[in-house]
Amino acid sequence: MSWLQPLPDAMLAGGDPAGAVIDRSTLRLAFAGALQHLSARERGALILRDVLSFSAAETAEILGTTTASVNSSLQRARARLKETGIEREGAGEPLDAEQRAWVERYMKAFLNADVEGLKHLLTEDVIMEMPPMTNWFTGPGNYGVFMEWVFAKAGTDWQLKPVMANGQHGFAAYRRAGDGYELHTLQLFTVTAGGICRTSVFQDAGVFAAFGLPARLDA
Template sequence: MTDTALTPPASAHLPRPADLEQYRRELTGYCYRMLGSSTEAEDVVQEVLLRAWQALPDFQGRSSLRTWLYRIATNRCIDHLRQRPRRALPMDLGPASTVHDRFGDPTPAHGWVEPMPDGRVVPDDADPATRAVVRETLRLALIAALQVLPPKQRAVLILREVLGWPALDVAELLDTSVPAVNSALQRARATLADRELDAGDLYTPSDDEQRRLLDRYLDAFERYDLDAFEELLHEDATQSMPPWDFWIQGRDQVRAWMEGPGAGCRGSKLRLVAANGMPAVAQWRADPEGGHSPWALHVLTIRDGEVAGIESFLETDRWFPLFDLPAEPA
């Protein structure tokens, strides 16, 4: 698509800037699924709303305001995706390491799928079923899987399967035909099926059993009771630590990490937050001189009532401000 697609359709009733702002959260979710980057998604949405605001005087309404905004957003996302390699999680790049392996050099930030705060993308005023669907389609494993799709297949899958758009509307947005949309959707589904995606159990903050599991997780970690902590882990639990491509697998490996290289986490303070429709834990590590400093944002995958994945995002100078987390624990 070219920027001629940005020429707004017209309307007898000129929208106001506030009419654009109401779409910020859902556009952020769409762009995040497309890009795999919370920071890029927010930048793109800001650009989309600015461009739309500047073009409002010419708006004529040949399609809905929402469709017009998604058209601009799709163009901008595809432009971004042409300029950089796909994002991934460490597990997508090679076999598991062990606690004895060297870390090596960190991979540049543009290489990783990034965490996204629920508050930036999950609607406050939606019914519980809608909120559950939004959370389910934001899980890290799914976001990483989407990144293997070509950009237009990715857009088709998100618009059709996640957002529920009719094939005709998607075809019009992408300047293509309904058969082409259906073909792209079939190819995208086949690609994801080949990956045998397991995103874990759906996180439900009101679920008492999940809440008890998370309370026990926080308690065991803060007390650094590794026996209690290990009991909460799935036998095949994984842990990764972007920006390094290092990752480990197995309950015993995660415990060995915490006993060895990760022992500096003893004495940490934790807070439960929400990221990617999943439970997440902000960690402040104890300073030798006293007090605590931001150390990691851990996004957790729960499976069968156990913690099956710990994605530890270590660049807290990026993630703590994004999640509105303070420099020191309360």
């Protein structure tokens, strides 16, 4: 698989709350950069070394390469993130409670199929991506057009289940299907002080399984 899957926060820090806070912040930064700017080997070295704290030798074993190659990939990844300014972008992110509040407002608008309400929660340069597909929607206008299509095609009766992954708040979306609700997507949000700037949408059985999400919910 050539794209980076979301990592459930429950897998981080071995249950240590203090460590989890540090790892969530680092992982959020690494994930945003890895999706856009890094090669597969670079993103693997970055996540394993800087986020999950594996040693260079352990990382080399996992990636099937040498310690020298891991160190080189990690150095390139760090330099690339610095060049793109992602480190500076992450420095001004809001507190976790503020991020959660933005996403909760988004969830409320989503449940109401309120496209205008969703658009008001977005930054002007917002991006919606759907890995592994390469199509992106940029700006609130295009974002809103896509969401109108979603509600027209999949209906306006949904249930949402909050999740945390990659240090980000999000939810699993279940759409109405007969006498219950079927799993549709997992959505993660990158939040700035000015609103939601990125939505990453996943619709992959492997991702759903990693989060232990049930295929259906009762009505």
